[in-house]
Amino acid sequence: MYELVAPAPGGAALIRRLGRTGRPTGDTECVAQAELPEAVRRIEQRHGPRWVWERTAEVYPALLTAGVEVDRCHDLSLSAAILASSAFVSPAYTPRIGLPGSTDPDAEPAGVLAPGPLSPFQGTLFEPAAARGPGIDELEDELQSQLAAVARSPAASRLRLLLAAESAGALIAIEMQQAGMPWDAAVHDALLTARLGPRPSPGARPALLEAKAGELRTLLGAPRLNPDSPRELMQALHRAGVEARTTRAWELRQFRHPAITPLLEYKKMARLLSANGWAWIDAWVRDGRFRPEYVVGGVVTGRWASRGGGALQIPAEVRSAARALPGHRLVVADAAQLEPRVLAALAGDGAMAEAARGQDLYAGIAASGFGGDRTQAKVALLGAIYGATTGESGRLMPQLTRMYPRAVALVEQAARDGERGLTVTTHLGRSTPAPSARWRASQRTTTAEEQRRGDAVARDRGRFTRNFIVQGTAAEWAECWMADLRGRLRRIRRQGLTAELVYFLHDEVVIHAEEAAAEACAAAAREAARAAGRLLFPGVPVEFPLTVAVVRSYDQAK
Template identity: 45%
Template sequence: MRIIVARQPDGRYLLRPPASLSAEYSHTDLDPDAAAELVGIWERRYAPRWVFPSVERDYPPLVARDVRVGRCIDLALTEYLLLAHAGRHDEPRGLGAAYARARGLPPPADPGTEHREPDEEPTLFELHRSGLPPGVDPRDAAETVLADQERRLREQTHPERLRLLIAAESASALAATEMSADGLPWCADAHRDLLTTLLGPRPPAGQRPPKLAELAERITAAFNDPTVNPDHPGSIVRALRRDGVDVPSTRAHVLRHVDHPAIAPLLEYKELARLHSAHGWAWLDQWVRDGRFRPVYVVGGVVSGRWASRGGAALQIPKLLRGCVRADPGWTLVVADAAQLEPRVLAALSGDRRLAEVSADADLYTSLAHTLFGRTPIEDDRARAKIAMLSAMYGGTSGEAAPLLSLLRRR
């Protein structure tokens, strides 16, 4: 059983059940509270597969009213997967664009995306614009798009593979919305204690924490130049060159091989400054509320198809701060590590037997480092091997990536 559920520009919901339910529930233009109540009843009674034009847009108000559904089809994500499979991943995928394509018309741009950066949140009114022609019922549009997507799926060489991927992505969309609503349990006191231990007391806005100020003084003293700014790489490069040390950048892996009295405090400064800017007190104020870290998770948020997040760098919580993630009383955290799943998938898909052999080890990147550099890996070798592999998967060519990728190809 499939039930279409679409959110209108005014926040009301339009539901379309199958004919067997239409007689029992004739009124299906509902405010969010009534819609949530009805969706909850139907979910418990029939466990249908819900059809959302966009789970990211249409599901959050239901979740906010304690409604959870088990299965769905996300038309926007399905459209994205079908377009990407056809090599057209840059085309708009919203309901209006998908409806236009289904009718053989030029698709309009997805509402609100023309002048917005990829990681910038849409505004309220952008979320509510569907891109549909005036007078078109979103339920009719959803039915048209669903039928067109089914037709395109049947035309594929292996439709069952794409169906499985669509089901997985749609389930991921539900999970991402629920994760965004529930947040991640986060101990703000432990976070503050860690910041104070490493950086000193919280400074006034615009000033360095005490530990960073102390390290900055040590750095300028080592250069004998009070104008050196450790926050500006160009200033450090110029200061090193004045002392007879020529470096291409101030990346940590470059500086570790430099013999100069400023390097030790500079490396410590860089690490702590990154913590302060990316996950310091301002981050805590902005993203942690009521004992929860509250980002927004986005399925298929980057061109590779991986998840992304809006707010707080939720997919890159540093190891130093992971101890702040603490289970609520009566609950237990379960940690699952995909163990470098993507490069292992790449090894299988590519048919590269040598890469498959490397992938058999528990730590793929250490094994790859041994193969790339022909020696027992040292500290930097694993990181460089990881850069090579990620560049192979995601098209990286800047900085170290190009020569490492070339070496990977030769091996």
């Protein structure tokens, strides 16, 4: 049974009960904005439906603020984005609503962005949507279209699981944002003071960072140098005989000059100040919690992203500020070598699955064919997954192929398909976008030089599709893991104990729990990982072990 929630004029909301195919089975209820949480609570307790709405982020924050949690939902926007490009779905499906945008997987906005409210609709809920968004009839039509598209698919069961996991992820993202990672601003301030100097006045550098800048000016003979200016820094380096083309750390390390070491240190200190300095504390730590905004499916592979705050790249230097409240612990669960294990399961490579059984996967591979050299085994396998098939990885690839032909064949085929402009698809049904205009243009060649460039563009897409199938399926496993874990933590909370998901990073979760519940939470994380493996790959003998640490602060888990 579904309960569809949609905006109505005047800030009200409409609730309509729908059957298995998305068609109405009852009257439409209209409630005032202030009454919606209680209406949802009542229906949730009586019927336990799957709630349907256009975007979870536009409805769920206000419900949570009122103390109302829901068990399940169907996020129409996230589901439409998956179905619109899935090779498992007929091209006849066309979304009737807008699709969410994608976020660059490797970049955060420059500087520190001040956070807004938890949702653009919090406080006024549906009023803005009533003026510009689809109404309840349009959302009902979209749900029916999605359910029909899934039902017609030859991989209907996989798609249903993917849409359920993605929608569960949308609920979890909002719950984690509201809960927030416990964060001690005083500890963070002390870390910054020790590393950079006391908090400076606005526009000034901290004392230790300014001292490092002064050291650079002396060593480079540039008394007016602003080290934060790439142009000025390049000019000063060239005058000092350092003919670097960029100021990237890997390139600077190739030069022997007394200024290189302090320059690299300055860059680390400046990065800490800009990414996680005092402005970051002011912007992102509220009421003792770090509350980032997660973007579910924000990366094309299905991985999550974040908007501001650097949630997916908390540096080691400040992790000790993430610490449990008195009488509580952080339970940090990390899925060990997730992507290589997903590859073994996807390919049905029994030899690789056996190498991972009950042990470190790379150590198992090393013992089987790399003379016990774990580093070589890791380089070879990651080279196969990420497309680094030249150099050391390329040298080791033939041995890896002899040992695990099915696993290597899977990623090689995905790469060849990508080079040819074909679509590749994850285990549950997320497909790559169509080739870009740049790729299409590059394949129309008439000269040898154009052919060379076209081949390079094709290889780039092949590296993308090679990794897409593995990384995307790993993201599916992670969402299934979190969805199962969420249910187990809710059962722990019904015993009157604190147990809340507060952080997620691709293959790692952090739970904030009372000491009395910490071991139960650790067990829940392990059981959920086993359940996710069985759910995605029934009958496939690949283990998905976790490294679990029960700690007082996040840095103690690493």
